[in-house]
Amino acid sequence: xxxxxxxxxxxxxxxxxxxxxxxxxxxxxxxxxxxxxxxxxxxxxxxxxxxxxxxxxxxxxxxxxxxxxxxxxxxxxxxxxxxxxxxxxxxxxxxxxxxxxxxxxxxxxxxxxxxxxxxxxxxxxxxxxxxxxxxxxxxxxxxxxxxxxxxxxxxxxxxxxxxxxxxxxxxxxxxxxxxxxxxxxxxxxxxxxxxxxxxxxxxxxxxxxxxxxxxxxxxxxxxxxxxxxxxxxxxxxxxxxxxxxxxxxxxxxxxxxxxxxxxxxxxx
Amino acid sequence: xxxxxxxxxxxxxxxxxxxxxxxxxxxxxxxxxxxxxxxxxxxxxxxxxxxxxxxxxxxxxxxxxxxxxxxxxxxxxxxxxxxxxxxxxxxxxxxxxxxxxxxxxxxxxxxxxxxxxxxxxxxxxxxxxxxxxxxxxxxxxxxxxxxxxxxxxxxxxxxxxxxxxxxxxxxxxxxxxxxxxxxxxxxxxxxxxxxxxxxxxxxxxxxxxxxxxxxxxxxxxxxxxxxxxxxxxxxxxxxxxxxxxxxxxxxxxxxxxxxxxx
Numbered sequence: 001x002x003x004x005x006x007x008x009x010x011x012x013x014x015x016x017x018x019x020x021x022x023x024x025x026x027x028x029x030x031x032x033x034x035x036x037x038x039x040x041x042x043x044x045x046x047x048x049x050x051x052x053x054x055x056x057x058x059x060x061x062x063x064x065x066x067x068x069x070x071x072x073x074x075x076x077x078x079x080x081x082x083x084x085x086x087x088x089x090x091x092x093x094x095x096x097x098x099x100x101x102x103x104x105x106x107x108x109x110x111x112x113x114x115x116x117x118x119x120x121x122x123x124x125x126x127x128x129x130x131x132x133x134x135x136x137x138x139x140x141x142x143x144x145x146x147x148x149x150x151x152x153x154x155x156x157x158x159x160x161x162x163x164x165x166x167x168x169x170x171x172x173x174x175x176x177x178x179x180x181x182x183x184x185x186x187x188x189x190x191x192x193x194x195x196x197x198x199x200x201x202x203x204x205x206x207x208x209x210x211x212x213x214x215x216x217x218x219x220x221x222x223x224x225x226x227x228x229x230x231x232x233x234x235x236x237x238x239x240x241x242x243x244x245x246x247x248x249x250x251x252x253x254x255x256x257x258x259x260x261x262x263x264x265x266x267x268x
Numbered sequence: 269x270x271x272x273x274x275x276x277x278x279x280x281x282x283x284x285x286x287x288x289x290x291x292x293x294x295x296x297x298x299x300x301x302x303x304x305x306x307x308x309x310x311x312x313x314x315x316x317x318x319x320x321x322x323x324x325x326x327x328x329x330x331x332x333x334x335x336x337x338x339x340x341x342x343x344x345x346x347x348x349x350x351x352x353x354x355x356x357x358x359x360x361x362x363x364x365x366x367x368x369x370x371x372x373x374x375x376x377x378x379x380x381x382x383x384x385x386x387x388x389x390x391x392x393x394x395x396x397x398x399x400x401x402x403x404x405x406x407x408x409x410x411x412x413x414x415x416x417x418x419x420x421x422x423x424x425x426x427x428x429x430x431x432x433x434x435x436x437x438x439x440x441x442x443x444x445x446x447x448x449x450x451x452x453x454x455x456x457x458x459x460x461x462x463x464x465x466x467x468x469x470x471x472x473x474x475x476x477x478x479x480x481x482x483x484x485x486x487x488x489x490x491x492x493x494x495x496x497x498x499x500x501x502x503x504x505x506x507x508x509x510x511x512x513x514x515x516x517x518x519x520x521x522x523x524x525x526x527x528x529x530x
Binding site: 014017018021025028029031032033035036038039046047049050053054057074075077078079081082085086116117120121122124125128129130132133134137138139141142143208209211212215216219222225226229232234237241244245248249252 | 306459
């Protein structure tokens, strides 16, 4: 049989690229594994220890402090929702300045570089910086989440604006519409659904983030978890983990219909 | 025509206003619960900026040799967890995608497992694993791996379910075995999507692995937490800057490869 008659696993045109990628991946994997130099001594005992902890967390789970835990969960949800709303609001206006097709190239590039830098620093680090300055509590948590989500939204929204057809903008300009009118009637309507799905996607990310913000002292349910684990109260910790799971799972179910698109993935 | 159009417009406007009202209401309620005050936020902004610019900047360049090993550990953890996770997730996804699942019971089990992995954040996994395995790279790697398997199984399953069914049917029609269906009908169609998702997950893992050290998972997160607690903010700033550079570089690399294969 001729080899060309066989179905190849990857597109024929890009075979070289795939081979390079595969080779690079394997090399990177080998180097990382070698350099990380993991210890495997005592792993078996550790696994047994972990199983007994998991047993205490989830089999002998302790619901007695549900009031405190649920209050903390509500705080986490509030922090996530609030940060999402405020950052979406501010980012919506800034994103028009950051879109190169409706703004000047200079301003757009400055906005893009600034948001890229903000986004490159993880949310938890932002929260930690704010905690260092403002002290413990949900307030630095909201600010930390706000910073990162704002940059995310500016990038996401401006990407959607740049996808608006040039004809839309030109047609309105030709009628003598001002810049604001052009944005409101020509650019906003086609991106409205995209904006809403971006907000929903980010809320899902923010909820996950806000549930762990407490680890650095920024309030919410994460604080309950880290305190319980630190005091070896695994039975309570199990309940907290269950609540975190239910929160994240619920939001995932809620937004399942919004299909993720890898081309548009902005990265949490 | 106008008479039909006007009520429609009115209705649309009503929906818009209701949406605005609902969002404002949510903002107010959540603001009360989290004790957030917008005026307070505007009031602290100058102080925060001053704090960042005077205490954090300029970053202490001399601390690079000190943080270099933990930065490398962070990158290694991200790479290992992504690649190992991709292989496991591919198997999981084939077991639980509607089109390729060998058994319904297996499908439900794998989906539930992936959902638990994914919906407990990686940092929470770290905290759960630390008491038994101790602080260090092993815990961080395990937590990242759990998170990657959770999210990539979902991504991969979606990609496998989206592919064109005619390829699978064609292979089945000529009597192809299960393996042949996978090899000639499923994998070739979705491989660009799988690679793209893996790269996307690499970006996520690089971000997560930088913070996982804050709760005992090894890598540069511990260095940042440690230096901030000791008020050595310029050292922390250098580490944060290093993270930002790594994240941006990985993002550019991943974007470059993604554009070539799609």
